[in-house]
Amino acid sequence: MSEPLLWLNGALLPAHTARIDPADRGFTLGDGLFETMAAQNGTVPELARHFARLTAGAVLLRLHVPLTLDALEAACRDLLAANATPNAALRLTLTRGPAPRGLLPPAQANNTLLITTAPLPPGGKLRLITARIRRDETSPLSAVKTLNYLPGILARIEAAEQGADDALLLNRQGFVAETSGANIFVRLGGLWFTPPVEDGALPGIRRAKLLEASRVREAPLAPIQLRHAEAILVGNALTLRPVIALDWHPIPEGDPAALS
Secondary structure, three states: OOOOEEEEOOEEEEHHHOOOOOOEHHHHOOOEEEEEEEEEOOEOOOHHHHHHHHHHHHHHHOOOOOOOHHHHHHHHHHHHHHOOOOOEEEEEEEEOOEOOOOOOOOOOOOOEEEEEEEOOOOOOOEEEEEOOOOEOOOOHHHHOOEOOOHHHHHHHHHHHHOOOOEEEEEEOOOOEEEEOOOEEEEEEOOEEEEOOHHHOOOOOHHHHHHHHOOOOEEOOOOHHHHHOOOEEEEEOOOOEEEEEEEOOEEOOOOOHHHOO
């Protein structure tokens, strides 16, 4: 099988020939953003939503987005076609680019923009544990997908060490925020609820669609409520999966079709 291509700063390249500058601030400081997108039949149906979230994060970080929505659509389409992968997971990584040492960004940044493809992840049931690390709902960074993903990484490591599949993150007030890499949807009294962004939930793409369709409501959720849930689903742009246990307490298995 030939080596997959990636898209780097406007060029389609084999991965082994692609080069990111060692002084890139995305590498040295985590100074950047990312989006993970699902492609279907050679296009990304929710690309406009992803671009809007990327742009909102870029405004917060004072980061320039070096292409338009139309240009991004063309880049994704070209990459999917070049790899003959019409259905795939796409990862977009945007950094401030290379710069001299120091925290203050250069006056004129030379952004790095990378898009890669990977197989769509499998579904399956999840066993969650509650992570010791907390989500800081007071930080504006909790609402954007920055390249510093250490809280999620530590939570996922903790889950793996305990033999679980993923971890639930609570915020500093003890309310439910999300899992290490996805939003959480909880069925209580026949209705579906998800934590508000103010409680540390990332404004996910799937989450936004479900809220707009009034299939899910925002509400603060205490951990004890999850113990009594009729079902729990965990989802992001790529997957929607049922939770069957939380801290080894059984949870009735929900049907992802309920929110698909």
